[in-house]
Amino acid sequence: MTQQFQQHGFQPGAAPEYSRPPLPAQNTGWAVAALIFFWPLAFSAFHNSSKVFPLWMMGDYEGSHRASAQAKKLGKISLIICAVFTVLLVILYVVIFAVAMASVEAVTDYPSYR
Template structure:
């Protein structure tokens, strides 16, 4: 790219040197918390959050932003699937309690 020429479409340039940068959230806490909900997807979230922290330390603004979005995606999926899984087991538990209560109450009245 020549000086004075506009960047090509789709090209994103980081902030100029010395300009204040907005902090990048690595979503490490959310990723670690998602371990308790659905660990198979929380592990990639933790790995992406770790890549984000490494990119921030290296000064790679674009890489850190991409890794942060990746960590957020995996943590969100782990949270949604984990909450649905827990909700499903709660519903199954309530149905089981109702069935057992109905069976024991009818058996006691013979």
């Protein structure tokens, strides 16, 4: 009876095994947020979101992380732009209402004809 031993570690002629880093998030939700809140940024956000998996499969791990981060950043920027526009719109309505109320008082001052 002969015992066969397996050799662990480096074996000549064997292809080296590389471990892939984990797939980064595609951040499609942030791209949808960009579509809802400020649609001009949505085109770029969806483009970057759709590039994450193909870049990762080709071995461009840094590029896939950049595309993921860019999609997330564009979604957050669109949310901020929408919030700023909403605040400015509320301020505009308050100013218009204040001017209208001031002018109503001036219109209702009827001159006396006595």
